[in-house]
Amino acid sequence: MRILVTGRDGQVARSLSEAAQGRSEEFVFVSRPQFDLASPETIRAAIREHAPDIIVSAAAYTAVDTAEDEPELARRINGEAPGILADEAARAGAWIIHLSTDYVYDGFGTRPWREEDPTGPASVYGQSKLQGEEAVREAAPNSHVILRTAWVYSAFGRNFLRSMLHLAETRSELRVVADQYGNPTWAGDIACGILAVVDHISASADDRLAGTYNLAGPEAMNWADFARMIFAESAALGGKRPEVVNISTVEYPTKACRPANSRLDGSAFAATFGFRTSPTRSNIEKVLSRIRKSDAAI
Numbered sequence: 001m002r003i004l005v006t007g008r009d010g011q012v013a014r015s016l017s018e019a020a021q022g023r024s025e026e027f028v029f030v031s032r033p034q035f036d037l038a039s040p041e042t043i044r045a046a047i048r049e050h051a052p053d054i055i056v057s058a059a060a061y062t063a064v065d066t067a068e069d070e071p072e073l074a075r076r077i078n079g080e081a082p083g084i085l086a087d088e089a090a091r092a093g094a095w096i097i098h099l100s101t102d103y104v105y106d107g108f109g110t111r112p113w114r115e116e117d118p119t120g121p122a123s124v125y126g127q128s129k130l131q132g133e134e135a136v137r138e139a140a141p142n143s144h145v146i147l148r149t150a151w152v153y154s155a156f157g158r159n160f161l162r163s164m165l166h167l168a169e170t171r172s173e174l175r176v177v178a179d180q181y182g183n184p185t186w187a188g189d190i191a192c193g194i195l196a197v198v199d200h201i202s203a204s205a206d207d208r209l210a211g212t213y214n215l216a217g218p219e220a221m222n223w224a225d226f227a228r229m230i231f232a233e234s235a236a237l238g239g240k241r242p243e244v245v246n247i248s249t250v251e252y253p254t255k256a257c258r259p260a261n262s263r264l265d266g267s268a269f270a271a272t273f274g275f276r277t278s279p280t281r282s283n284i285e286k287v288l289s290r291i292r293k294s295d296a297a298i
């Protein structure tokens with residue numbers, strides 16, 4: 001079995017590459033310039049060249065604020081390209097596992113979102129990701145698994161945990177929004193969740209598996225509490241521990257509007273694929289230990 005993963009250096013792609021070590025499938029990672037989501041010909045050419053059995057669609061335009069300034073590019077990459085991937089998959093009899101986001105929800109209320117709840121993205125990024133979901137469902141109705149994840153952190157790339165560590169280098173106090181709630185999700189858990197989907201598809205490519213699922217960390221919290229949890233673990237490893245001051249969204253103006261309630265209910269994924277994400281605190285500890293080791297090696 002061959003699995004083509006879009007993106008190579010992204011948080012999810014890198015974590016998947018590590019989690020897939022020792023597995024029997026062949027994994028192929030494609031990235032720019034040979035594979036460019038903004039260029040449909042390169043998408044179709046890569047799929048035809050590698051002829052995968054499963055496509056993991058992990059590459060995306062993820063700069064939430066910048067997307068407000070380049071909506072057309074964000075829509076091309078996040079909204080249209082996934083439909084091309086899904087179309088190529090369906091033509092070849094392959095499945096597509098496509099990553100989406102909590103930012104497709106409108107953010108009202110306090111109850112964790114279930115998959116069938118109405119969407120209502122408030123940002124260009126969220127709108128473009130929702131457009132991508134719809135394109136995938138339409139092009140590969142019986143052979144897609146869409147995974148809505150959230151607040152991804154890892155030792156790699158750009159993420160809130162790394163931003164916090166970076167800011168802590170120069171500041172003793174950080175002001176962080178405390179009125180947006182969501183489920184921080186370790187990229188390593190997403191990788192394991194994707195492999196659980198792969199196992200189910202391999203065992204029986206039953207079209208009843210097809211659908212949209214939330215796959216997020218087990219605990220919901222606000223960004224300020226997430227920051228405090230990061231610094232508590234970091235301090236235990238000898239790192240800095242700045243004070244985190246709760247602020248409201250209006251006190252931290254950003255170009256994009258983010259949902260106040262981004263909590264995700266992950267029970268459907270656990271029931272269908274038999275995988276549950278692991279506790280946030282221990283994952284933060286793993287990520288911080290890894291960052292410290294790689295910093296020490298430099």
Ligand SMILES: NC(=O)C1=CN([C@@H]2O[C@H](COP(=O)(O)OP(=O)(O)OC[C@H]3O[C@@H](n4cnc5c(N)ncnc54)[C@H](OP(=O)(O)O)[C@@H]3O)[C@@H](O)[C@H]2O)C=CC1
Binds near residue numbers: 036
């Ligand atoms: N990060 C998060 O907090 C969340 C992410 N998600 C979704 O999960 C998925 C994975 O996210 P994550 O791993 O964090 O993403 P990253 O931002 O870490 O990585 C994104 C990847 O996409 C690639 N990419 C961007 N534009 C293009 C393009 N035009 N053509 C080809 N590749 C491109 C980047 O390549 P390059 O290295 O060349 O720039 C990079 O490898 C995405 O679908 C995202 O929307 C969902 C919820 C939360």
Ligand SMILES: Cc1cn([C@H]2C[C@H](O)[C@@H](COP(=O)(O)OP(=O)(O)O[C@H]3O[C@@H](C)C(=O)[C@@H](O)[C@H]3O)O2)c(=O)[nH]c1=O
Binds near residue numbers: 223
């Ligand atoms: C750096 C910083 C951010 N914030 C706020 C801004 C924002 O509301 C929140 C998080 O900011 P970030 O820019 O790190 O996160 P953001 O880019 O919004 O993260 C999102 O990325 C996309 C790709 C997703 O799909 C989402 O699930 C989510 O993970 O923290 C502070 O309050 N203080 C700070 O010092």
Ligand SMILES: [Mg+2]
Binds near residue numbers: 062063064065
């Ligand atoms: Mg960001």
